[in-house]
Amino acid sequence: MKQLVLSEWLLTQLSQGSFPRRMPTHRRIYEAIRQAITDRILISGTRLPSTRNLSQDLSVSRNTILAAFEQLLDEGYVAAQTGSGTYVAYNQPDGFAKKPVSLGATEPLKLQDDIGLSRRGMAAAGSLNRQSHEVQPFTPGEDDYSQFPTMLWRRLLNRQWRAPDPSLLDYGHSGGYLPLRLAIADYLRVSRAVNLTVDQVLITAGTQQSIDLCARLLTDHGDRAWIENPCYWAARRVLEVNGLQLHPVSVDKEGLAPTTEDFRATPKLIYTTPSHQYPKGMVMSYGRRRLLLDYAESRKAWIIEDDYDSEFRFEGRPISSLQGMDQNDRVLYMGTFSKVMYPGIRLGYLVVPPNLVASFKSGLYELQRPGQVVIQAALADFIEEGHFASHIRRLRQTYAERRKLLQKSLASVAEVGARLSPVDSGLHLVVEFDEEVDDVRVAALAAEHRLRVSPLSYYGIGEKREKGLIIGYAYAATESISKYGLVLADVIRAALKK
Ligand SMILES: Cc1ncc(COP(=O)(O)O)c(C=O)c1O
The missing domain is CATH 1.10.10.10 (Winged helix-like DNA-binding domain superfamily/Winged helix DNA-binding domain)
Structure with missing residues (x-):
């Protein structure tokens, strides 16, 4: 035409x-x-x-x-x-x-x-997958894969393939490869203050599968689930597909902030990201944690704690998990290897309360027929031999530097009333706008400069959505962050100028 x-x-x-x-x-x-x-x-x-x-x-x-x-x-x-x-x-x-x-x-x-x-x-099928997946410097959710130690990883995989134990070629039984579950249990106990035994750890194909398993085994069609507003889109999608009635709960600077009205809408499930709210980045306060745990216990609701990027905390003390504070076995804790290793590895973990272990192991096996045990074995070696810890250390240093450079180059957006979120962890930062700003338009303007960023309103629910941009800083090379950051700052300033 x-x-x-x-x-x-x-x-x-x-x-x-x-x-x-x-x-x-x-x-x-x-x-x-x-x-x-x-x-x-x-x-x-x-x-x-x-x-x-x-x-x-x-x-x-x-x-x-x-x-x-x-x-x-x-x-x-x-x-x-x-x-x-x-x-x-x-x-x-x-x-x-x-x-x-x-x-x-x-x-x-x-x-x-x-x-x-x-x-x-x-x-x-509600969200069409991106058919052309071009990663650009600030694309949220993209890590720096170039830092991944591929030679070492290949060596560890080869070691498993040299004379594979036949059980490694079978489906993954009993919640996954035991040495990997042991390594994860040790890691979570020490670095995330998760309260667990190895029996409670299940290996899944990542967070989406973990949430799906929780939804299928703990809820029925039509049950209510609280989600954060704004919320991680994939969690929302999985809960929606499971027929749950979604009840968005606002977040404020202390994390999930339920009102009296919310408390009246009793949920069966509560999805939350307490260590680093996605996408806004705040940490749930101690008071809110207590409130949420007590409320969940009083209503016999389950809490899904998605701890997706706590490895990347740059300043201050590590934040303990919500699960570690739970004395009533209401929290299901989950993490992923997508960020530290690479997303295509499709491995994550789910820690369930002791009384759910048998049902979850059997549910996982019946519904998902898990596998990739050879990769699980290589990953267990990767963690046990200390490579996991040193890889995290390296990434943390790199990302902390990129975050600082990006914050500096975006500082001028304050002149037009935009606010830079004070992030001290994670792989993205948020520039917040006033409510009347059309953040989709600002993102479109940035895309003209080949800088793909996400409008914050995409993650919001309902009529009144917060406005801003989600800007990933893990992918862009350290040398080019400032250059791209200044271009983005210019775009934002020009778009918001009155
Ligand atoms: C909030 C949140 N949870 C979990 C994940 C990772 O999910 P998965 O393990 O399915 O790759 C992400 C990825 O960006 C995320 O943003």
Whole structure:
């Protein structure tokens, strides 16, 4: 389709009222282009008109077009190439959804019963995976894989493969490879003050699977679950797919902050990130921890403690786990090897209260048929021989330096009223905006400079969402952080200037 023709086609779509008028204009433009791609009106490799031309042709502001393009970029429908424009990157395969399935990570789902998906299926497929996964300097959730000791890892794997014990090639029985569970138990006892015996540790395929197992074994369809607002999107998705009624609870500087009204909405499950709230970064205070534990005990609710990045605490004393304070066996504690090793390793751990051990081991085996025991054995060696600790030390140093450089280069955003979160741990920081700022637009502007950051509002739930940007600093090379940080600061300042 020629560029002018695309503008005309879009104009027709918009004027025909193919999309509800109350839908924001950027949203309607996004939907129209997305539909043209999924219907193969626009094919792979087609160059889209420039945002400037499109804004003139459609008589809308350039920012409106930018916001639509950003969402298409985010969802992998188009790809941007520096200096040469934006191209259609992806066509949905035949037979796949022809109508929108997703309204973004945290938007309500549209029903899609015409292709036969179940409600659960619709919730699960609700967010289109990014088809083009281009990592950019500040992409949140990306680690610095270049630091991973691949030679050493290969040696440890080879050692296991040289003469593998047949049991290593079988499914993972009894909660996983015992030496790995022992190593994890020792690590958690010492560094996270988790109160446990090795029997309580189960090896899972990461946090998402751990949460899924908890939801399946501890809740029934329709039960209520508290989640943090804003919340880790993957936790939300898993709980939603399990048919739980989600009840968002706000967070403040002391972490999860339930109101009297929230307390009345008794949950079966509470998902929380007490050591480092995701995505905002605060640590849950002692008072709130006590309150939450007492409340969970009084209502016989389960608490899921997602301790996803405590290895990367740069200042102050390590924060103890919530599980370590629990005297009533209400907390299920989980961690992941995605951050310290690499996400594709798909290994994590779940620590369950003693009375749940047998059921969880059997549930894990029946529902997931776990495996990768050879990798579990290599990982056990990696931890026992001290490589895990030294790798964390190295990463911590690198990330602390990057965080400092990024904070410094972003300091000028205070001039336009943006606030830099005081992070002392983790792999990302948050720049907070006032409520009226359109953070999706600011993220779209940053994307124009090939700096992918996430709008904070994507993680929010409901009408009133906090605004800001989530900026990952683990991936960018230390030498280039300041350069990119200054570009991002300029983008934010220009966008927020009154
Ligand atoms: C809050 C939170 N929990 C857990 C994880 C890791 O999940 P997984 O172990 O499934 O890779 C992440 C990854 O970014 C996260 O942000």
